[in-house]
Amino acid sequence: MKARIHIHLKNGVLDPQGKAIETALHGLGFEDAGNVRQGKLIELDLKASDEAEAMKQAEEMCKKLLANPVMEQYRIELVA
Amino acid sequence: MKARIHIHLKNGVLDPQGKAIETALHGLGFEDAGNVRQGKLIELDLKASDEAEAMKQAEEMCKKLLANPVMEQYRIELVA
Numbered sequence: 001m002k003a004r005i006h007i008h009l010k011n012g013v014l015d016p017q018g019k020a021i022e023t024a025l026h027g028l029g030f031e032d033a034g035n036v037r038q039g040k041l042i043e044l045d046l047k048a049s050d051e052a053e054a055m056k057q058a059e060e061m062c063k064k065l066l067a068n069p070v071m072e073q074y075r076i077e078l079v080a
Numbered sequence: 081m082k083a084r085i086h087i088h089l090k091n092g093v094l095d096p097q098g099k100a101i102e103t104a105l106h107g108l109g110f111e112d113a114g115n116v117r118q119g120k121l122i123e124l125d126l127k128a129s130d131e132a133e134a135m136k137q138a139e140e141m142c143k144k145l146l147a148n149p150v151m152e153q154y155r156i157e158l159v160a
Contacts, residue, residue: 006121021122021146028144030137032127039121041086042101047112057110064108066101 001046002079003058007067008039042066051078081126082159083138087147088119122146131158 009015015037022036048054058076067074089095095117102116128134138156147154 008121008123018122022124024145025124025141028141030141032137033141034125034127036122036124039123041088041119041121042098042116043088043119044102044105044116045114047114057112061105061108061110061113065104 001048001051001054003044003046003054004077004079005042005044005058005062005066006039006075006077007042007062007072008037008074009071010073013071039072054078081128081131081134083124083126083134084157084159085122085124085138085142085146086119086155086157087122087142087152088117088154089151090153093151119152134158 018037021038022033025033025036046054046057048057055076055078058078062074062076063069098117101118102113105113105116126134126137128137135156135158138158142154142156143149
């Protein structure tokens, strides 16, 4: 089973990388782009018998390694 | 309208960051995690009258700035 983990900075946490992208987009003529935030996307294969088990594993990985719970929030999506 | 842009390395392109995450996961006891790939996730607000227009803008941003078409592929998702 494949898990796709989306990690972004929590709202309110300053995102300098997103800001840099926004400035670059404006410079290229995309003046309408706003509120740009950059996050991480991690895809991995899991060996799990069912969705609940896979979700539990992925959640544990996020807590232990992938996300920083102080500044980041994550969302797990399972792909068949 | 909000666009969510998922950018990953194309299949076959070596992903050392993903490999490092995989090794770390194995070290933490998640031996079943495999084929880990890390990508980027960019969220932004667009001013567009309809979905087709928003998609066109986002696509152009990817081509001009956000993704490297030689090594990366992207997927655009529009969120209402």
